[in-house]
Amino acid sequence: MEAQQDRLVLTTTDLELGMTCVIPVDIMAPGKVTVPQRIFQDVVGNLPDGEITLRADERNLLALSSRKSNYTIHGLPADEYPAIAAVTSEMTLSLSAPVLRELIRKVLFAASHDEARQVLTGCLFQHDGHRITMVATDTHRLAIRQMPLTASATSPFQAILPARALQEVLRVLGGSDDEVTIVITDRQAQFEIGRTRILTRLIEGQFPAYERVIPQGQEKRLSINRQAFYEAIRRASIVAKSESNKIILRCQDGVLAISAETGDVGKAYEELPVQQEGDAVEIAFNAEYLQEALPVMESDVIALALSGPLNPGLITGSDDPDYRYVAMPMQIL
Template sequence: MEIKINQKEFYNGIQTVRKAVSTNNALPILSGILIKTEKDKLKLVATDLELGIECTVEANILEKGAVVLPATYLANIIRELPKEKLKLKVNSNNNTKIEFKRSQFKINGSPADEFPLLPEIESGINYTLSSAFFKDMINRTKFATSQDESRPFLTGGLLLIENNELKMIATDSYRLAYSNSRLDKEFKNSEVIIPSKTLEELSKLLTSEEEEEIKVVITENQILFNFLNITLISRLIEGQFPSYQQVLPDSSKTEVEIDKNQLLNATKRASLLAKDNSNIIKVELKDNFLIIKSNSPEVGESYEQIKVDQKGENTEIAFNASYLIDVLKVIEEEKVLMNLSGSLNPGVIKEIDNNDYIYIIMPVRSA
């Protein structure tokens, strides 16, 4: 194989696929990136057998071929090269020479036929969505997924299409993020759980351009995303996602309208002195003031008041500060609504005049 390729485009392609490179040494070939000529382009592929990413890059193909190169060494080398045309030349032993001007690197590669092929997904349930719209739904829910592998069905986000609505829900049983949107055309109903790693990589790779689209294909145990010059294939998580409808509240005893940034910054400050390592803060609503308190017996305590627009009775509740910070960081509105119903019931964060995004935080029992 012999090609000429622009350094910047080559490096961007490597960075795109390397998120799927395996860190499991049980299969050393998976620590590499498959580099393969395809017509007048260069295809880059990486997989850990759970997630696979491939992309194509413009290149001048002088001689067709394929090779697997170690991802870390390849990325580090290409990153440091000047932004100009590079030449890649692979011999019959898969030894690869990278040349530019009077300099060169040599990397020992592996046979391309040892690299596992990504599954061919040609049929299934098909959707075409706005890239920006889908990216936004992911960002507003993915942080609420669980890290507890003993309950795998919570380690991903539920993608649900029903009654001409698209919903994404994530929960770790201590908080729940729910995002809903009406679709402008009719789609077939489906319900799948997408691994959190897949959601994280999609969030990074998708653009926020309104005109860009993403094609989604769902099969029994896999999901494919195709956008721009990128294809991402992921396994789906088996299991039954919890019945989130039972958690969504239909009323509250207290509703507060509050400046989002004031609440975010006050919560961050309070978390600096949160009790022990549990990150607990106390929130008290009293006569149109929201009071945030925290304390650590060995260090000190904090107290802060924020003027709010309160409807309903005074109340107090304790939260994990991180759970409150997480949602406030993804809401773009200047003001948010906080709905409370006492110290033992979940708290709810919503956007004003928008019931399509709901975030629920379980209270913490605090002395």
């Protein structure tokens, strides 16, 4: 942390992800010190409401006081802390916070947690001059959100952003309506959100050719109330958890049956009225993959397009025209 003129600059980094936040404060004397982030956060977060006074001495001891609370934290010389320099690039994009929040929220949950396939632990972020696209996949599911490019951008780009960095971006965005400036270089991405700047390394590698995974020409289609579908799956998943979260969907004559069965728990059975196009349906999915996708959609009615029990299903919604979600099926057995 560094006191400069009328502001306090807070900087943190793990060399993969860094953040700088500028806070307007009353400065009695300039100076800087490095302190343990977790301890500082916990102390400040638990102090009573009111003004906080910070003082650092030549021994790198940081004293905090607020009302009748007084703490001292052992720090380190600030000169030894790695600097986070602002990045510049020809690839710059300006988006409103609601648009960026929408892009991230609709796909982030589908990113992989498997570090052995690092390229899948991030989200593909690209713009081609006409639209913005964000994609995430863990090979079992695929989430795609596209938007027309109405914001200012300097040149097209493509980058794989770490999911961990996007989680921080989402957290900092909160409910803001401000403009966000995004700068992309060959190795880094920078997000400027109000007084906060987030800098992250990009994930190197080739993102899968996701377009080839999107099903085409399915002859079976179910139109389902999204909220009722979500609640039925959530209930059935209580039983399905001990059986790899497998739920079975069977649909005939406009009635969708959702079932799960495990030897050590029991059985679950739900029925929902649907609009059915095409032949009868029988397919199994991981309940978790459906549970995570349905809440981020806006449509009251979603469409589940299918072709066969071993082919992926495609979920879309009339109020989500540029959102597509693909889920791989499980074997029914």
